[in-house]
Amino acid sequence: xxxKGLTGSPLAITGTFLxxxxxxxxxxxxxxxxxxxxxxxxxxxGIDTVILIxxxxxxxxxFPSKVLAKLHPTLIVDEDLVALFLGLAEQEGMTFFLGTxxxxxxxxxGNYQAEIDLNLAFADEVWERYGSSPAFGGWYxxxxxxxxxxxxxxxxxxxxxxxxxxKPLPILISPYIRGxxxxxxxxxxxxxxxxxxxxxxxxQGKVDCVAFQDGQIDFAELPxxxxxxxxxxxxxxxxxxxxxxxxxRDVHIKFPPIAWPKLRFKLEAAQAAGVDKLITFExxxxxxxxxxxxxxxxxxxxxxxxxxxxxxxxxNDDPNNSxxx
Amino acid sequence: xxxKGLTGSPLAITGTFLxxxxxxxxxxxxxxxxxxxxxxxxxxxGIDTVILIxxxxxxxxxFPSKVLAKLHPTLIVDEDLVALFLGLAEQEGMTFFLGTxxxxxxxxxGNYQAEIDLNLAFADEVWERYGSSPAFGGWYxxxxxxxxxxxxxxxxxxxxxxxxxxKPLPILISPYIRGxxxxxxxxxxxxxxxxxxxxxxxxQGKVDCVAFQDGQIDFAELPxxxxxxxxxxxxxxxxxxxxxxxxxRDVHIKFPPIAWPKLRFKLEAAQAAGVDKLITFExxxxxxxxxxxxxxxxxxxxxxxxxxxxxxxxxNDDPNNSxxx
Amino acid sequence: xxxKGLTGSPLAITGTFLxxxxxxxxxxxxxxxxxxxxxxxxxxxGIDTVILIxxxxxxxxxFPSKVLAKLHPTLIVDEDLVALFLGLAEQEGMTFFLGTxxxxxxxxxGNYQAEIDLNLAFADEVWERYGSSPAFGGWYxxxxxxxxxxxxxxxxxxxxxxxxxxKPLPILISPYIRGxxxxxxxxxxxxxxxxxxxxxxxxQGKVDCVAFQDGQIDFAELPxxxxxxxxxxxxxxxxxxxxxxxxxRDVHIKFPPIAWPKLRFKLEAAQAAGVDKLITFExxxxxxxxxxxxxxxxxxxxxxxxxxxxxxxxxNDDPNNSxxx
Numbered sequence: 001x002x003x004k005g006l007t008g009s010p011l012a013i014t015g016t017f018l019x020x021x022x023x024x025x026x027x028x029x030x031x032x033x034x035x036x037x038x039x040x041x042x043x044x045x046g047i048d049t050v051i052l053i054x055x056x057x058x059x060x061x062x063f064p065s066k067v068l069a070k071l072h073p074t075l076i077v078d079e080d081l082v083a084l085f086l087g088l089a090e091q092e093g094m095t096f097f098l099g100t101x102x103x104x105x106x107x108x109x110g111n112y113q114a115e116i117d118l119n120l121a122f123a124d125e126v127w128e129r130y131g132s133s134p135a136f137g138g139w140y141x142x143x144x145x146x147x148x149x150x151x152x153x154x155x156x157x158x159x160x161x162x163x164x165x166x167k168p169l170p171i172l173i174s175p176y177i178r179g180x181x182x183x184x185x186x187x188x189x190x191x192x193x194x195x196x197x198x199x200x201x202x203x204q205g206k207v208d209c210v211a212f213q214d215g216q217i218d219f220a221e222l223p224x225x226x227x228x229x230x231x232x233x234x235x236x237x238x239x240x241x242x243x244x245x246x247x248x249r250d251v252h253i254k255f256p257p258i259a260w261p262k263l264r265f266k267l268e269a270a271q272a273a274g275v276d277k278l279i280t281f282e283x284x285x286x287x288x289x290x291x292x293x294x295x296x297x298x299x300x301x302x303x304x305x306x307x308x309x310x311x312x313x314x315x316n317d318d319p320n321n322s323x324x325x
Numbered sequence: 326x327x328x329k330g331l332t333g334s335p336l337a338i339t340g341t342f343l344x345x346x347x348x349x350x351x352x353x354x355x356x357x358x359x360x361x362x363x364x365x366x367x368x369x370x371g372i373d374t375v376i377l378i379x380x381x382x383x384x385x386x387x388f389p390s391k392v393l394a395k396l397h398p399t400l401i402v403d404e405d406l407v408a409l410f411l412g413l414a415e416q417e418g419m420t421f422f423l424g425t426x427x428x429x430x431x432x433x434x435g436n437y438q439a440e441i442d443l444n445l446a447f448a449d450e451v452w453e454r455y456g457s458s459p460a461f462g463g464w465y466x467x468x469x470x471x472x473x474x475x476x477x478x479x480x481x482x483x484x485x486x487x488x489x490x491x492k493p494l495p496i497l498i499s500p501y502i503r504g505x506x507x508x509x510x511x512x513x514x515x516x517x518x519x520x521x522x523x524x525x526x527x528x529q530g531k532v533d534c535v536a537f538q539d540g541q542i543d544f545a546e547l548p549x550x551x552x553x554x555x556x557x558x559x560x561x562x563x564x565x566x567x568x569x570x571x572x573x574r575d576v577h578i579k580f581p582p583i584a585w586p587k588l589r590f591k592l593e594a595a596q597a598a599g600v601d602k603l604i605t606f607e608x609x610x611x612x613x614x615x616x617x618x619x620x621x622x623x624x625x626x627x628x629x630x631x632x633x634x635x636x637x638x639x640x641n642d643d644p645n646n647s648x649x650x
Numbered sequence: 651x652x653x654k655g656l657t658g659s660p661l662a663i664t665g666t667f668l669x670x671x672x673x674x675x676x677x678x679x680x681x682x683x684x685x686x687x688x689x690x691x692x693x694x695x696g697i698d699t700v701i702l703i704x705x706x707x708x709x710x711x712x713f714p715s716k717v718l719a720k721l722h723p724t725l726i727v728d729e730d731l732v733a734l735f736l737g738l739a740e741q742e743g744m745t746f747f748l749g750t751x752x753x754x755x756x757x758x759x760g761n762y763q764a765e766i767d768l769n770l771a772f773a774d775e776v777w778e779r780y781g782s783s784p785a786f787g788g789w790y791x792x793x794x795x796x797x798x799x800x801x802x803x804x805x806x807x808x809x810x811x812x813x814x815x816x817k818p819l820p821i822l823i824s825p826y827i828r829g830x831x832x833x834x835x836x837x838x839x840x841x842x843x844x845x846x847x848x849x850x851x852x853x854q855g856k857v858d859c860v861a862f863q864d865g866q867i868d869f870a871e872l873p874x875x876x877x878x879x880x881x882x883x884x885x886x887x888x889x890x891x892x893x894x895x896x897x898x899r900d901v902h903i904k905f906p907p908i909a910w911p912k913l914r915f916k917l918e919a920a921q922a923a924g925v926d927k928l929i930t931f932e933x934x935x936x937x938x939x940x941x942x943x944x945x946x947x948x949x950x951x952x953x954x955x956x957x958x959x960x961x962x963x964x965x966n967d968d969p970n971n972s973x974x975x
Binding site (some may be wrong): 347349350351352354355356359384385397398399401402439565578579608617618 | 727848854868869870873898900904906907908909910911912914915937943944946947948949951952
């Protein structure tokens, strides 16, 4: 996978989640034309990878799934978002990752097998409906963990095995750090390293890319966590992406677009750690010129200017300096 | 009352609250021209009924009320919103319901008689100022309950009796369900039915329309609650409306416009239950093309398309099928 | 200092905070052009004083400070906002007050001397970089208190003494009232008066202007608090400004633009109390035609209309009536 983003530019954000079905972010209520417009903006901003955050969540679905309708007779579904996103991704030359179903229930209650069984049937249905789409290029296992969890290892393993049987596509996960901004009992860097050494040892060969969320810890801690994550991932042959959160965790409102100096800090920290690719949660709400939040339009302008200024800077550098190219 | 909304269209939203004075929703800070523009949009979207949520709340008033000024010497009031809304309703051919004063105090402390006495004087003042307006077509008793409450029965009864003496106009209430999304100790469907059987037995003949709020319960529970509400209301000769909440209760921000698939689900559930009329809380913030929330502009587009597609569909149906007409 | 705002107009808002670095308000992500546009709007609205709320906060800085970089090697800083704001203030003929650094740490832990020492060095750095700017016209000590606090008196005294040595410019503070809207254990008016009598006795001659925040108490209490504040400030020779909060503290969202009737109420209450100048927290988010919040655009229109109507009214009054001029 191309890990360096825009040709001739520095490491820019080249992937984004598509936050449908949203867990806790207000809906923009976009229809087909709105999404088409935003995919075009994404491409302009160098996005080559889009990741559907979850194809279903509780009683909500991104397409009229027969598997989910059995579980939820009152399934809430409108248009077929998977078909829409696959079509737009193909049109814009992007790779589409599909996020698995999240029951919001079984795995949180410790009933891992129910979560697995449901997802195996759901993956089959997805693959039958959309597997032939040329843009379908990866799976995203949407269940998030922050430390080693035996039951969740089984979820990842069985899902990974089954998904690889459908087609051996890259499998992505996006864990979070048990950091101070979200948890009263925060983890230490050493605990984090120990836990994830254990996780990666177990998931080696089963997961291809890991994109840690970068917003739960203090900015001052970020460089160290990024370095540990990159080193661990490399040790186990997993590509290390960074999930550059483009929303702000430091204010009352949950959540507005992030302040540009913070985003820039995190972009540069990820570059410094030598991660393989930058993705974001997520473009359409927080970083898009089409966002429902005006502050995101401004963030997009400032981000674009930054990318442009670094590209110009890069083009004046030693052409052999591949770090800038 | 015409219960079927737009002629030739399916059961669409034909009523909305006007959220002035707002209890907990940010103000749009609209002046006369803004409201005029929004009433025009409402009419385009088939709204025939506007309900002022409350003509006064604590120390805030929608007109310079002498009655309220006695209670609150520092009364907060700017322009005369009741006159403004009545004029616009008349201009757009809508029926205006006036919401009673909510002290935010007496009735919550169990001092029901103080709440009643204040409102009797307030209603007299309202009627003297605005009773001659041709658009003045109903009363909304703004005090909300979720179960039987003896003191509140007295509030409803005495207010109803007094308001009917001023002029026998329809009287509306909009209760809420003690549902899981708002209450740790949620009610069961059976308890809900028992409680409201008791309430309606008491309010029969005193209240004309009941519009339960539809957002406190899980989507999967909604069809059952709607069916119970419709059956109960019918038993006691009360018109059953549904208050289709157009804001989202599932996200951190309290509150943004609701996700369209959820709104559509609730619209269809209310149709299936055969309720008499759909109203919403509320158009101007959450469903209007003029809203301060861009996501509401998008919601309006999608809602309009849905109404249009159903109208087209309906016009191809058997013209004798009155359910679609 | 001219205390009456726009010539020929009533007491209007003539000062605003610049909320960079923001403590808890989402960033608008404005760049230079956006700020230039907003300063032009401020001038149109009669703003003659801009107050940088804090030049640094925790690990975030408004310019690449060497002093702060020693404390925070991962200092988050983008463009030089102090230079930008000083340039714009000069261009628009405004006076710029610079807010001191807030560690968000030392003084809250009772380590007052660390907060002082850091700020003395920081002030020297600021003065060396920006002291020659003609717009640099005041200091704002950004640490907020609500009652007498011995340690904080030392902070104010030592900062004041040092800042005056750099140049004897006006020194502003903006305390808050321990009011019901923010504190379960609210203060009484008498306690407030006793506490601030003690504070002002101590700070007399060390602080020139005090601008109490006006949003933590009920509207009904505001006139009394304003009167007490004005009388106390006068007794100790301190100019009494009012910090008219233009955001709403009464709704779920923290924080949207305030409802216009509330803002008008507070403006008139401050006028009635005879305060010397009105400033606001803050124009750019909550009262600006350029705000990221559409409700602020509407608030600006309504505020402008009000100022205009009062000016017209004032020009018809007795020209000797200096209260209106």
